[in-house]
Amino acid sequence: MKLLRWLIGRVVILVNFLTQPKSPKLSAERQQEIAELTKNLSLYHLPTCPFCVKVRRAMKREGIELPLMNIKDNNYAVREELVNGGGKPTVPCLKITHADNKVEWMYESNDIIAYLENLVKQGSASTATAA
Structure with missing residues (x-):
C-alpha cells in the first residue's frame, strides 16, 4: 500500500x-499589492496531495506566492502547529492571521481557492476605485 501511495504521488507531481x-x-x-494582501497567510500542504496541487495551481494562476509549510518534511513542528492550531492534520489548510493576531484555519481546497481569488479580486477593485 505504501508503494502504491508513493507511486501515485509521483504521478501527481509529474502531471x-x-x-x-x-x-x-x-x-x-x-505584485506588491498582492504580496501585501497575502502577507498574513501561509499554506500547510503535502507536495503529492492532489487537493494541495489544486490549490497551488490556483495560486499560480492568480500570481499569489505564499509560504508553503510541508507537514511531511521531517519537520514535526510544522505538523504539530497545524494540529494544535487547526485541530486536525488535514491538508490543504490555509492559516490566516488577522490584524488583531486572531488566527483562522481554513480547510477544503475549494474554500481556500475561493478565499484567495476573492481576496485578489477585492484588492484590484480597491485599487481601481482609488485611481
Whole structure:
C-alpha cells in the first residue's frame, strides 16, 4: 500500500509539472499589492496531495506566492502547529492571521481557492476605485 501511495504521488507531481499553469504578467505595483494582501497567510500542504496541487495551481494562476509549510518534511513542528492550531492534520489548510493576531484555519481546497481569488479580486477593485 505504501508503494502504491508513493507511486501515485509521483504521478501527481509529474502531471502537475507537465501541465503547470502560467503565472499572469503583473506589474510591479500589482505584485506588491498582492504580496501585501497575502502577507498574513501561509499554506500547510503535502507536495503529492492532489487537493494541495489544486490549490497551488490556483495560486499560480492568480500570481499569489505564499509560504508553503510541508507537514511531511521531517519537520514535526510544522505538523504539530497545524494540529494544535487547526485541530486536525488535514491538508490543504490555509492559516490566516488577522490584524488583531486572531488566527483562522481554513480547510477544503475549494474554500481556500475561493478565499484567495476573492481576496485578489477585492484588492484590484480597491485599487481601481482609488485611481
